[in-house]
Amino acid sequence: MIEVFKQLIRWGLLLLLQVFLFNRIGFFSLFNPFIYVFFILMLPLATSRSLLLLLAFITGFAVDIFSNTGGLHAFASTLIAFIRPFWVKIAIPRSNYDELGNIKLKEIEFGQFVIYTSALLFIHHFALYLLESLAWGDLLWISGKSIINTLISLLTILAFRYFDLTPSKKP
Amino acid sequence: MRAILRFLFGLRLIFLFIALETLAIVLIVRQNAYHRASFFNSSNAFAGKLYTQVADVRYFLSLKSINDSLAAENSRLLAQLPQNREIETATWLINDSSALGSPRYTYTSAKVVNNTIGYRNNYITLNKGINAGIEPRMAVIGPNGIVGIVKDVSANFSTVISVLNKNARISAKLLKSETTGTIVWEGSNYRVAKLIEIPIHIEVAIGDTVATSQYSNIFPENIFIGSVKDIQKTEGSSTYQIDVLLGTDYQRLSFVNIVGNKMQAERDSLERQLSYD
Numbered sequence: 001m002i003e004v005f006k007q008l009i010r011w012g013l014l015l016l017l018q019v020f021l022f023n024r025i026g027f028f029s030l031f032n033p034f035i036y037v038f039f040i041l042m043l044p045l046a047t048s049r050s051l052l053l054l055l056a057f058i059t060g061f062a063v064d065i066f067s068n069t070g071g072l073h074a075f076a077s078t079l080i081a082f083i084r085p086f087w088v089k090i091a092i093p094r095s096n097y098d099e100l101g102n103i104k105l106k107e108i109e110f111g112q113f114v115i116y117t118s119a120l121l122f123i124h125h126f127a128l129y130l131l132e133s134l135a136w137g138d139l140l141w142i143s144g145k146s147i148i149n150t151l152i153s154l155l156t157i158l159a160f161r162y163f164d165l166t167p168s169k170k171p
Numbered sequence: 172m173r174a175i176l177r178f179l180f181g182l183r184l185i186f187l188f189i190a191l192e193t194l195a196i197v198l199i200v201r202q203n204a205y206h207r208a209s210f211f212n213s214s215n216a217f218a219g220k221l222y223t224q225v226a227d228v229r230y231f232l233s234l235k236s237i238n239d240s241l242a243a244e245n246s247r248l249l250a251q252l253p254q255n256r257e258i259e260t261a262t263w264l265i266n267d268s269s270a271l272g273s274p275r276y277t278y279t280s281a282k283v284v285n286n287t288i289g290y291r292n293n294y295i296t297l298n299k300g301i302n303a304g305i306e307p308r309m310a311v312i313g314p315n316g317i318v319g320i321v322k323d324v325s326a327n328f329s330t331v332i333s334v335l336n337k338n339a340r341i342s343a344k345l346l347k348s349e350t351t352g353t354i355v356w357e358g359s360n361y362r363v364a365k366l367i368e369i370p371i372h373i374e375v376a377i378g379d380t381v382a383t384s385q386y387s388n389i390f391p392e393n394i395f396i397g398s399v400k401d402i403q404k405t406e407g408s409s410t411y412q413i414d415v416l417l418g419t420d421y422q423r424l425s426f427v428n429i430v431g432n433k434m435q436a437e438r439d440s441l442e443r444q445l446s447y448d
Contacts, residue, residue, distance in 0.1 A: 020225050023287050029335065029361040032289030049184050057191045061198075066222075067287060068212045068294035068330055070202030071195035078191045082184075131199070132291040133337075133358065141359060 003044065011059065014039050019066040022156075030145060033152040034073070036063055037124050038160060040081055041117055049085055056081030069132070076128040080120045091116040117157055122150045212323055212330055213285055213296045219328035222284040222296055230282075230425060237425045244314040276391050277431040279303055281311075284328070288335055288361040288421045295331040299429060300324045308389060310430040316395040316418030317341065317383060318427050329429075335361055335421060343396050343415075344384040348373050351384040354396060354415065361421050363400060366413040373411075375402050381415050388438050391430060 018036040025031040040056045047055075060077030064070060092112055108116070126146040133142060202212070213222060230237065281303075285296035299305050301324050311318040311331050319331040319339060332339050335356050343366055344351040352368040366381055379399040383390040401414035 023289070025289065029288050029359060050187050053184070053187055053191055057195070060195075064198065065215070066213055066218050066285075067290070068202065068296075069290065069292070070200070071198030074198065075192055075195035078188065078195060082188045129291070138358065 011039050015062055018063055023067055030148065031152060033149045033156065034125060035153050035156045037121055037153065038157050040077055041120060045088060052081045052084065053078055072128050072132055075131060076124045079127050080124045083123065084120060087120060118150060118154050121153050122146060125149050214323045214325040214328040214330045216325065216327065219284065219296060223298055226282065226284040233425065236423060240314045241426065275433050279305065279429045281427055281429055283424050283427060286421060286424055291358045292337050293333040293335040295319060295333050297329045297331060297427065298327065300327045300329050302326050305329050305429055308435065310390045311427050312394055312430055313419045313424055313427045315420065316397060317390060318419055318424065320389055321429065333421065334364060334417065341390065342384045342387045343381050345369065345375060346380040346382050351386060362417055364397065364415050364417055366415050367410065369411045369413060370409060371404060371411055375399060375411060375413060377402065388435055389432065
């Protein structure tokens with residue numbers, strides 16, 4: 001129950017930050033990082049795959065409503081939620097899972113955390129920009145934009161990790 | 172039979188995944204149509220109110236620059252009043268007589284409550300909707316030039332297709348030579364749009380004014396769009412690629428006017444009878 005509450009708070013905070021702060025940066029229409037993906041990345045590993053897909057869809061769709069993007073975020077979020085279980089097996093060794101199946105922010109090695117996060121972030125950003133543009137001629141621009149914004153999202157998420165924005169397990 | 176069912180059950184994740192992605196694509200396609208009211212975008216009451224709250228704080232912090240730009244717009248408009256023009260008075264009166272009675276365009280001022288510039292397709296949310304007489308396909312103009320076209324309206328809010336959007340193709344002209352082309356945005360810089368379809372035999376210079384053309388059924392004629400920033404000529408092409416520095420700074424947009432055209436429906440229905448094929 002506490003876990004659900006914790007996730008809800010994280011969901012709300014990330015959504016507010018995304019919509020009111022990060023959606024508005026837009027330096028030369030280049031910066032458009034999606035930090036809310038952190039929520040999908042940090043859902044407990046014990047989450048069933050179908051629940052993961054549904055939660056990712058709802059999260060993406062909530063961002064879509066505020067950004068007038070139709071279903072772009074829903075699409076990209078569902079995509080990485082589908083990939084996540086496969087990628088976790090490759091990127092994070094079993095010893096780091098706790099009893100709830102939480103990905104323990106502080107216990108994962110820094111390098112592993114970066115690899116796990118950045119790959120999924122890149123797929124999310126790239127899929128979104130590509131679907132949004134739907135022009136293969138823009139591929140170079142889209143790739144560049146994806147790399148830059150993956151880096152920005154990653155740095156922000158690392159900051160979340162450092163400050164441990166999410167409530168800790170203590171009551 | 173049971174084996175088949177078990178097999179299908181094993182695939183349920185794939186089915187769910189495909190179903191959700193299909194739904195997402197349907198939602199993306201739907202976003203490209205004009206709606207009178209739609210819940211699934213920022214013109215809905217909840218998102219609109221939330222945006223208004225945050226926008227109020229931003230207004231307070233940027234009141235000085237908002238005042239400056241509104242004052243500048245005021246003086247520009249004052250200069251256009253007939254009593255401030257010496258020579259053209261007679262012509263002006265004749266032009267005006269055709270529109271005697273009620274004016275063709277209606278203006279409603281509105282506040283920008285949300286605005287993005289980082290997407291390929293950007294939208295703006297305004298705090299006026301059906302209750303203020305706003306309808307889809309009205310023009311939106313800011314103190315420094317055109318802003319966009321109204322897309323969806325709800326009771327108290329409306330969403331606007333910004334010029335910074337793939338779906339915004341605005342008929343424009345070079346004021347000096349009266350040559351018309353189209354303004355499109357290519358997605359890399361929110362200050363610069365492209366003016367296309369200008370033939371290379373036309374003389375263009377850096378700094379020339381680009382304004383809305385008489386062909387538009389949405390925008391009034393001669394509304395400022397921007398000024399020519401760069402001119403490129405591609406080998407073998409019969410038209411220029413002109414970079415236009417947009418007058419509107421989308422990052423600082425706060426007050427706009429929504430312009431209704433009383434003759435829009437009439438012209439639309441007339442032109443719909445033509446087929447272009």
